[in-house]
Amino acid sequence: MVLPTSNPTKSYWVEAAESSLRDFRSSDDLPKETDVVIVGSGYAGASTAYWIHKYTEKAAQQPQIVLLEARDICGAATGRNGGQLRPHAYSRYPPWSERFGSQGAMELIRHEMAHLPAFKELADEEGITEEICLRFGETFDAAMTEEAWTRLEGAYQAMRKDHGDDNDVVRTCRTIEDASHAEEFTQMKGALAAVVHPTGQVWPYKFVHALLRIVLETGNLNLQAHTPAMNVSERDADGWITVGTDRGNIRAKAVVHTTNRFTSHLLPEFSNLIIPDKATLAAIKAPAGFVKHTGAQHWDSSVNNYHLQLPPPYNTIILGGARQFLVHRPEDCFLNDEEDKQVAGVADFFKSWPASDVVSWPGLGPAELGKNVDEGGCWTGVDSSSADSFPFVGPVPNRDGNFIAAGFSGHGMPRILLSAAHITPLILESLGVEFSQPVLVAPFPPLPKPFHATFERIEKLQSTSITAKGASYRESCAESAKKPFCNDERIRKSLGLV
CATH class of the missing domain: 3.50.50.60 (FAD/NAD(P)-binding domain)
Structure with a gap:
């Protein structure tokens, strides 16, 4: 039971x-x-x-x-969850086209993209747009390593190759391949490049x-x-x-x-x-309008962060992912539904993120959470992994x-x-x-x-085989955990290793 x-x-x-x-x-x-x-x-x-x-x-x-x-x-x-009404506009195209063909992949993408106008029309009809903090704009996938850029750009170019630049979905996506422009647009320190596409955000x-x-x-x-x-x-x-x-x-x-x-x-x-997969997020206080676009940082196929900022009067950044930290704690994530437990040390990682990763963040020390850690400042939640x-x-x-x-x-x-x-x-x-x-x-x-x-x-x-899925997940985490971006001083400090 x-x-x-x-x-x-x-x-x-x-x-x-x-x-x-x-x-x-x-x-x-x-x-x-x-x-x-x-x-x-x-x-x-x-x-x-x-x-x-x-x-x-x-x-x-x-x-x-x-x-x-x-x-x-x-x-x-x-x-x-993370509050992102963020379709897979291109990033899953290679595996989906391999499984279902180019048109099958595009049908999956179109279904996700259709949720943007669906949300807008529903919220407009019911008069709840402001109440639910519904916003639309552009989101980014920022490549923090060459490995990540090879994967992200490869997915986008595969979709372009199969469907052409005149395709309505392809036209909604674009790349930023200049590092200085990518860093400026994403506000992520060290972003090498980015893929940008339409998105929404909502207070779910x-x-x-x-x-x-x-x-x-x-x-x-x-x-x-x-x-x-x-x-x-x-x-x-x-x-x-x-x-x-x-x-x-x-x-x-x-x-x-x-x-x-x-x-x-x-x-x-x-x-x-349908098996459990536990995630963790945090709410971080921020100046009004500080984050310009929702987005995600990518280091490899497993390691990412994702974030958005709520409009006034809340102004809070909702930050999830923390995979640089969590790959060291696979037992706290996959096949885990203990959402009554915090992940030890992850709150410190979240608080270190703005000063470490965000361009022009005001302050050098740990950020302040939107609420105390155990009162809504940091939390866990169980979603699902489908077979x-x-x-x-x-x-x-x-x-x-x-x-x-x-x-x-x-x-x-x-x-x-x-x-x-x-x-x-x-x-x-x-x-x-x-x-x-x-x-x-x-x-x-x-x-x-x-x-x-x-x-x-x-x-x-x-x-x-759930056992096989668990073993594969642990193996993937162990591979990422060896990489430099999962072993810098702040991550090791959050893990209690220094």
Whole structure:
């Protein structure tokens, strides 16, 4: 049985938002029956509830939804991520084209890129743009070594070669190959070159709470914090599925699983398919408008940092990655879901980053965190690693009335919104209710084929060896840990080696 820990480290996103929905329960008692139970109140669960609302808002009758959350609302992966609405605009092109061909790779990229206009149109329509700190602009992948530049430029040039400069995706990307210009644009000391492309950033926790508030106001959503789903029955002869909780049972016509790493708690066939991967982030105080662009630093294929800065009045830099440090601590990351524990020493690494890495940072000593370390200044979070690197979206094979959107491998922000839009009509068809496609969804591409949760895909991946994946991860970390950029004085100091 896999459930999230009851006392996770505190995230800046959660603590600074001060949302009234954090521990919200729509009713003291659980409804006995509902049309849909959604398990998980993060980005995927909230998006599914929102799309059910949008697909049926013009119908004579709307489905009733109960959303169950084991902890506080959006307190897991979505409330702990990096806030980057950052598509893989080019960087995954080589492996994707090798697996799925040039057009298949471009379909995956287009689906991610489509999340930028999708977020903008949704936020504009609902009037939540400022509330959720939604911003758009350019992001960079800064090459900090020649090794990194060979990989980054190679990915971009492979896409150009296959699709040409007139391709609409290729045109959105550009390179900065002059080191002085790269350092000036990225604000990263020692940047040799960079690839730049469109991006967005958002306060993910506020976004989810805004979506849930919108649906709550319709009266069709019953939201229940601190109510873990403990079991799910098969559909009975009358079409009901019983969801058991520690507060009683609910009968539903459909159940949607949006619990990411914790999917196997109710769907054991995903035990080897969606596995834990713990990350750590920090919030750093900064002058207003100091960071001009979101971005990432790359040293090799494993070692990176990524960051963004929130707008006023917050002004905080959200910094993640810390791979120069974490490659020395692989046991604290992969196959680890202990998000109630800090990674020892990583807060010191994060505080050393601005003075060490950022051009014109005001000050030479450790930076000040946006909150105390254990009050939201530094935190851990568990995302997931998918067995084949892609999420599972759609009806759950051999489980009539069950649907899934999970396994987003730490890259859910430019994938989940439109993935949830894909499964929603399938859910509504299973209920036999009237619905119509909302205008917001119409212009966007279909779900990429590698995302589909087919029986064949799930069956094939059952042989995945978690032991082998863990060994490969440790080997990769050990290789990077030997390199100079993972062994400078500040990293060794953070590790307690000097």
